[in-house]
Amino acid sequence: MIWNSVSDFFAMGGYAVYVWGSFGVTAAAMVVEVLWAKHAHKKAIAHLQTEAAAKTLTHNDWSA
Amino acid sequence: MVTKLIYHYASPQHFYPLAGRLWPLFAIGASALAVWGLWLGLFVAPTDFQQGEGYRIIFVHVPVSWMSMIIYLAMAFWALIGLTLNARLSGMMCRALAPTGAICAFLSLWTGALWGKPMWGTWWVWDARLTSELILLFLYLGYIALTNAIDDPRRADKAGGILALVGALNVPVIYFSVKWWNTLHQGASVSMSRGSSMEKTMLTAMLVMAVAFWLYAIAMALYRVRSIILIRERHAKWVTALPGVSPTPAEGSA
Numbered sequence: 001m002i003w004n005s006v007s008d009f010f011a012m013g014g015y016a017v018y019v020w021g022s023f024g025v026t027a028a029a030m031v032v033e034v035l036w037a038k039h040a041h042k043k044a045i046a047h048l049q050t051e052a053a054a055k056t057l058t059h060n061d062w063s064a
Numbered sequence: 065m066v067t068k069l070i071y072h073y074a075s076p077q078h079f080y081p082l083a084g085r086l087w088p089l090f091a092i093g094a095s096a097l098a099v100w101g102l103w104l105g106l107f108v109a110p111t112d113f114q115q116g117e118g119y120r121i122i123f124v125h126v127p128v129s130w131m132s133m134i135i136y137l138a139m140a141f142w143a144l145i146g147l148t149l150n151a152r153l154s155g156m157m158c159r160a161l162a163p164t165g166a167i168c169a170f171l172s173l174w175t176g177a178l179w180g181k182p183m184w185g186t187w188w189v190w191d192a193r194l195t196s197e198l199i200l201l202f203l204y205l206g207y208i209a210l211t212n213a214i215d216d217p218r219r220a221d222k223a224g225g226i227l228a229l230v231g232a233l234n235v236p237v238i239y240f241s242v243k244w245w246n247t248l249h250q251g252a253s254v255s256m257s258r259g260s261s262m263e264k265t266m267l268t269a270m271l272v273m274a275v276a277f278w279l280y281a282i283a284m285a286l287y288r289v290r291s292i293i294l295i296r297e298r299h300a301k302w303v304t305a306l307p308g309v310s311p312t313p314a315e316g317s318a
Contacts, residue, residue: 002108003107022179023124026124029171048294048306
């Protein structure tokens with residue numbers, strides 16, 4: 001461990017804005033990317049379900 | 065044996081479940097290495113004698129910059145396979161990689177600006193390294209825009225594939241730019257011919273973070289390609305028969 005205190009750690013020797021700006025935005029970008037990919041997967045599944053449902057509906061119409 | 069396996073998993077139907085089993089492994093690996101790398105980089109690695117604590121940006125800047133180039137080369141590889149062997153999956157892999165690549169290129173420029181300001185006194189200069197990395201970001205965005213603009217997926221893959229291949233010429237330009245031109249950007253700290261000029265803990269932390277980002281990129285691509293496969297193959301029987309997709313018997317028989 002190289003830090004003497006918690007505030008020492010967050011101060012980053014005066015470079016806090018630059019260091020935390022880099023780590024923070026990188027972490028945020030990754031969180032957004034993961035949520036975005038999850039959303040896209042859910043959307044794909046929902047799309048397939050709608051198509052499948054539509055298919056069964058039209059089949060029922062014809063057979064009626 | 066190997067060829068047989070490759071042909072087997074080149075079919076979206078077989079690759080879909082494989083990718084589903086693999087992405088969590090890569091995600092776990094990426095998380096574990098990120099924790100280790102961040103611990104080393106933020107708590108163990110010593111202060112730099114020239115740049116103080118500001119140098120710690122290296123632990124994100126170098127990995128995302130490397131990944132921005134590696135992902136582009138991976139896209140060019142899949143594009144080449146797609147254009148020559150006409151394998152359907154390669155176009156999907158290409159598209160699954162692009163968003164992560166674009167994010168890495170953006171982060172490379174962002175963290176670079178935040179590093180440049182305190183060390184060089186400027187957020188940005190139009191020098192070879194920075195400009196060629198900016199072009200890389202535009203290539204990613206161009207690829208995404210182009211493939212999204214073409215409705216027919218096979219034609220979109222082809223057009224995007226050509227862009228990915230031609231754009232790959234930019235990658236060696238980025239890599240060697242610090243050698244070929246006078247630039248504000250420092251030379252490589254790690255070189256294949258000279259080894260490393262860095263302190264050992266710093267180097268370990270950086271390499272661990274680089275592998276973490278690599279695994280993260282693979283996990284994201286595998287995760288994303290599954291959604292692409294589902295949409296592209298939505299009329300295939302195996303997709304409509306998937307447990308989460310097919311209507312329940314009670315609904316269907318009504």
